[in-house]
Amino acid sequence: MKMGTGSGRPRSLPALPLVGSLLQLAGHPQLHLRLWRLQGRYGSLYALWMGPHYVVVVNSYRHAREVLLKKGKAFAGRPRTVTTDLLSRGGKDIAFASYGPLWKFQRKLVHAALSMFGEGSLALERIICREAASLCETLSAAQDTALDVAPELTRAVTNVVCSLCFNSSYQRGDPEFEAMLEYSQGIVDTVAKESLVDIFPWLQIFPNKDLALLKRCLKVRDQLLQQKFTEHKEAFCGDAVRDLMDALLQVRLSAEKSSPPVPGLELTDDHLLMTVGDIFGAGVETTTTVLKWAVLYLLHYPEVQRKIQEEMDQKIGLARHPHLSDRPLLPYLEATISEVLRIRPVSPLLIPHVSLADTSIGEYSIPKGARVVINLWSVHHDEEEWDKPEEFNPGRFLDERGQHIHSPSPSYLPFGAGIRVCLGEVLAKMELFLFLAWVLQRFTLECPQDQPLPSLEGKFGVVLQVQKFQVKARLRDAWRVTS
Numbered sequence: 330m331k332m333g334t335g336s337g338r339p340r341s342l343p344a345l346p347l348v349g350s351l352l353q354l355a356g357h358p359q360l361h362l363r364l365w366r367l368q369g370r371y372g373s374l375y376a377l378w379m380g381p382h383y384v385v386v387v388n389s390y391r392h393a394r395e396v397l398l399k400k401g402k403a404f405a406g407r408p409r410t411v412t413t414d415l416l417s418r419g420g421k422d423i424a425f426a427s428y429g430p431l432w433k434f435q436r437k438l439v440h441a442a443l444s445m446f447g448e449g450s451l452a453l454e455r456i457i458c459r460e461a462a463s464l465c466e467t468l469s470a471a472q473d474t475a476l477d478v479a480p481e482l483t484r485a486v487t488n489v490v491c492s493l494c495f496n497s498s499y500q501r502g503d504p505e506f507e508a509m510l511e512y513s514q515g516i517v518d519t520v521a522k523e524s525l526v527d528i529f530p531w532l533q534i535f536p537n538k539d540l541a542l543l544k545r546c547l548k549v550r551d552q553l554l555q556q557k558f559t560e561h562k563e564a565f566c567g568d569a570v571r572d573l574m575d576a577l578l579q580v581r582l583s584a585e586k587s588s589p590p591v592p593g594l595e596l597t598d599d600h601l602l603m604t605v606g607d608i609f610g611a612g613v614e615t616t617t618t619v620l621k622w623a624v625l626y627l628l629h630y631p632e633v634q635r636k637i638q639e640e641m642d643q644k645i646g647l648a649r650h651p652h653l654s655d656r657p658l659l660p661y662l663e664a665t666i667s668e669v670l671r672i673r674p675v676s677p678l679l680i681p682h683v684s685l686a687d688t689s690i691g692e693y694s695i696p697k698g699a700r701v702v703i704n705l706w707s708v709h710h711d712e713e714e715w716d717k718p719e720e721f722n723p724g725r726f727l728d729e730r731g732q733h734i735h736s737p738s739p740s741y742l743p744f745g746a747g748i749r750v751c752l753g754e755v756l757a758k759m760e761l762f763l764f765l766a767w768v769l770q771r772f773t774l775e776c777p778q779d780q781p782l783p784s785l786e787g788k789f790g791v792v793l794q795v796q797k798f799q800v801k802a803r804l805r806d807a808w809r810v811t812s
C-alpha cells in the first residue's frame with residue numbers, strides 16, 4: 330500500500346515516514362473526541378496513518394451503515410495487535426478474531442447457548458432478580474452513607490454472567506471475586522486502546538509497564554478460566570447441560586463423534602476458553618459500565634430519576650417487584666436507558682474493522698487491509714441528527730404521547746450492526762432494565778452532601794470508563810412506612 334491519499338481515497342491527515350499521523354493524535358488521550366473534532370478540518374470520512382497502518386475513520390451514520398450493514402462482509406475483518414493477541418491467544422475468541430469459518434461457528438454456538446439459557450427464559454429473569462434483591466439489600470445496609478457502588482454493581486452483573494457461563498456465583502468479599510475485579514480493571518486499562526505497542530509491535534522488546542500489567546492480569550484470568558474449565562470437564566456427563574461452558578463442551582463432543590476433525594476447523598481447548606473469556610469479560614465490563622453511567626446521570630438529573638419513580642409508582646406500585654414483562658409499562662425508564670447508551674456509548678470506537686477486499690465507502694475507494702474505525706461518539710453526537718446532542722434528554726426517545734419508545738434518528742448504533750453486531754444486546758437490555766427498576770423502586774440515589782457532583786467525562790479505552798464516584802442511596806419514604 331502506498332502512502333498518500335491517491336485518487337479516490339478519503340482525504341488523509343498529514344503523515345510522516347514511520348510515525349504516520351501520530352503527531353496529530355499525540356497528547357489526546359480521549360481518542361474518540363480527537364477523531365470527532367478532526368472532522369472540522371477533514372470532513373466526516375477521512376484517513377490517517379497509525380505508524381504503518383492505514384486507518385479510515387467513519388464519523389457519520391450514512392457511512393457507518395454502509396460499512397456495517399450494506400458491505401458488512403467486506404469489512405468483517407479485525408486487525409491483529411499485540412495486546413488483543415495476548416488477550417485472545419492469537420484471536421481464538423470471537424470479538425478479536427478475524428472473519429473466517431471458525432469465528433462464524435463460535436458465534437453461532439454462543440448465540441444458540443445464550444438463547445437457550447438466557448434470553449426469553451424465566452430462569453435468567455429469576456437469576457437477575459436474585460442479584461437485584463441482593464444489590465438492594467447491600468444498598469439498604471449502607472443507607473444514607475456515601476458508598477462506592479461500582480463493586481456492588483459489578484458483583485450483581487458478574488453473578489448473572491457467572492451463572493450463565495459457569496453455573497456459579499460470588500458472595501460479597503469472596504477473594505476470587507476481588508481478584509477478578511482487580512485483573513479485569515488491569516485488562517481494561519491496557520488492552521486495545523491504540524497504544525504504541527499495538528501500532529509498533531517491535532516495541533515489545535523494551536520494558537513496558539502497561540504490557541507487564543496486562544500479562545500479569547491475564548495470568549490471573551487464565552488461572553480462573555482454566556480452573557472452571559477443568560471442573561466442568563470433570564463433571565460433564567453429556568446429558569445435563571448446565572451452562573455455556575457445558576454447551577461448548579457438548580458441541581465439541583458431538584462434532585468429534587460424528588465426523589473426523591476437519592483441519593483448521595477444530596475447536597481446541599484454547600478456542601473454548603477464549604470464547605467463554607469473551608462472554609464473561611464482555612458480560613461484566615459493558616453492562617456494569619452502562620449501569621455506572623446511568624447512576625451518574627441520575628445524580629446529575631434528579632428530575633429524570635423522579636419521573637422514572639413516578640412512572641413506576643403508577644404502573645407497578647409497591648406491592649410487587651418489577652418483572653421483565655413490565656418493560657412496555659415503563660417507557661420512560663426504557664427511554665432513559667436508550668439515552669444513556671447514546672450519550673456515553675460503551676464502545677466509542679466499536680472494535681476496529683478491517684476490509685477483506687478492495688472496496689469503497691461512499692464515493693471513496695478503500696484498499697484491502699485498511700483498518701476502519703467507526704466513531705460511535707460522532708454518530709451519537711451528530712448535530713444534523715440530534716437536537717442538542719450533549720443534553721441528557723430521555724424524552725427524545727419517546728413518542729408525542731410519551732407512551733412508546735422510538736429513536737428520533739437512525740444515527741444510533743450502541744450495539745453496532747450487521748454481522749459483527751454485539752452478541753449480548755438482549756441479555757444486556759434485560760439486566761439494565763431489571764437492575765435499574767429494582768433499585769429505583771426502592772431508593773433515591775443522591776450525591777453525598779459534602780461532595781461535588783462527579784464528572785461526566787469518560788475515560789477512553791476498550792470501554793468508555795466512568796471515573797470513581799460515591800452515591801448515597803436513600804430509602805424512599807413509601808418504603809420507610811411499608812417496610
Ligand code: HEM
Nearest residue numbers: 423424611612615675676679680744745749751752753757
Ligand atoms: C461486540 C456493545 C454487552 C458480547 C460489541 C460491539 C459493541 C458492543 C459496540 C462491537 C461491534 C463491532 O465491532 O462492530 C455492547 C454494549 C453492551 C454490550 C453497549 C451493554 C450494554 C455485551 C454482553 C455480551 C457481549 C452482555 C455477552 C454476553 C459481545 C461480543 C462481541 C460484542 C462477543 C463481539 C462480536 C464480534 O466481533 O463478532 N458489543 N455490548 N456484549 N459484544 Fe457487546
Ligand code: PLO
Nearest residue numbers: 424513516517606607610611614676791
Ligand atoms: C473486558 C475486560 C475483561 O477482563 C476481558 C474482556 C473481554 C472481552 C471484551 C471486554 C474485555 C471489553 C469489551 C469488549 C469485550 C468483547 C466485546 C466488547 C471489547 C476487554 C465490546 C464492547 O466491544
